[in-house]
Amino acid sequence: MKETMALIEKLVQIPSPSGNTSEVIQFVENMLREWGVETKRNRKGGLLATLPGEEADNQRMLTAHVDTLGAIVKDIKPSGRLVLDKIGGYTFNSIEGEYCTIETAKGKTYTGTILMHQTSVHVYKDAGEAKRNQDNIEVRIDEKVNSADDVRALGINVGDFVSFDPRVQVLPSGFIKSRHLDDKASVALLLQLIKRIVDEKKPLPYTTTFLISNNEEIGYGGNSNIPPETVEYLAVDMGAIGDGQSTDEYTVSICVKDSSGPYHYGLRKHLVALAEENNVKYQLDIYPYYGSDASAAIRAGHDIVHGLIGPGIDASHAYERTHEESLKHTAELLYHYVFSKLQEV
Template sequence: MTYQSNSKETLELIKKLVSIPSPSGNTEKVICFVEDFFKKIGVETYRNRKGGLIATIKGKDDTKHRMLTAHVDTLGAMVKEIKNNGRLRLDLIGGFAWNSIEGEYCEIETAEGKVYTGTILMHQQSVHVYKDAKTAERNQQNMEVRIDEKVTNAEEVRALGIEVGDFVSFDPRVQITDSGYIKSRHLDDKASVGILMNLIKHITRNNIELPYTTHFLISNNEEIGYGGNSNIPPETVEYLAVDMGAIGDGQSTDEYTVSICVKDGSGPYHYKLRKRLVELAKQNQVQYKLDIYPYYGSDASAAIRSGHDIVHGLIGPGIDSSHAFERTHISSIQNTEKLLYHYLLSNMID
């Protein structure tokens, strides 16, 4: 059975997802968005206690299950300190470099739900004032948030309702180009969430029966290491994380194919499942690349570390400049969708 991808619809869905602030620890708004999407297409869901969302489609065989996961939580920050100059010192959420957020617009959300805008800058920003503006280290000590309010000291900042522990999210700056690229922060992993959402919509609208009962976990703590390590039904045999493929020197991943990860920082992924994914790609003219990510972990590796007896794998679209200003192409999204579709309709490995 062939799969006709509506990838432009997927791109628009990804655009909506990345535009919803959701740093790890503060993902309620985006989970509600996904939950509402599934409700409209008639897919049953429930939430786990960590706040993640699980959608289930019953298959022909209900004795063996599959689970696929993608995560909506993103990189972000928290207010670490309200400085005497009326600016904010940050503590990072997730693994990224300080220089990747220099000059970025941001939002500060208070515990009461009020949102203020700001810009993340070096304290020594002005080259007309600071001799070391170009050379000073980009780190927690030197970087701060300039709030777009008339504040000059800590007391005035606190009067706005801003306090230590408030979440800070980064402007995604999302764009879809005429040449087929989508560039934005947080394509890791909202690109894959959008792919799964649109794929589930296709399956339900066309009344496609899956061979096995399949669960889709939209996890919300992956960036901090434990999003997909629980709520795995005991019937689950195969567990596939749908995340990003990282691009760089020595990598085979690109922005135009689906990446099949063979190994990351947690070790090799299940060999038989990897070979099945490659076989399905070849059989269905899916363009793919095999790759290794030495400084990477996924919800699937978190599930293995937590002791689940499962077969685990990892695929995803190729994302350039991961954990910074990310970009991928519609062809990578198409290839990822196509491989996932054929995987969902395939038999489990022996």
């Protein structure tokens, strides 16, 4: 797990809000090529790597997404503060007080802090009660700016991407806490799985394509470039933790249903059987306000068997946390899955 933790730490520190993911895709591509794995990019900028198997007529696809939550500059206030428009589904209160980076269209970066306009309790009587929304949340740029013209002179303009500081920490207790564990923890797990397959030189039973998607947070990352021979499509994404949930930070979460409806019953039972046969600790769960690359593929009309598993992530779409035990059990289930028999063949 040390290698996996270190890889997650690297990944979360590469800014990649949906729509601006080329740097992290290049990082992943370079890593795969170092291992001798051929890759190609789709037109949306996602990355595909295919490992040959003993059978090519029926195939598998696994995906994890490298894009994250973020924001775009919507407006520049007369004061020189920035108005944000959200990328992905999070609440404004979850980013209040966060450090951020603004990237201009020419590639220059500036730092800032995301704050309520009414932050100072010495000035604003309603500092605690004011709504955390687009009207009140703003970015204070770490430059000497006092007007919209001052900001534009820096090269900052409407449409520039804003990424959030991950604040990643790997702790002696086995926890890793950071923004963007959704879904860079799963990307790291897929990369480690690929490396394990390559190092062991153990033939896969079926040709398997790995998609590192880059638009999942906005709904369509993994809905295309699915080989027509694909029978099973497994999304690897975070398990949601909260009241009424079974998912925890110490097991792999196997999703039964999300907002798109139930996942394939046969594949779900197969995953459970693999977990039980191989002493992998798991939880079955429903994620009520959730969608995945697998559900996007189903909505796009692909005739596939779809499933969803992943490590349990606390405080999703905020300052997230998981434990190495959850990562370990997810990694083991993935390994046994890719060497198992297809359910529909």
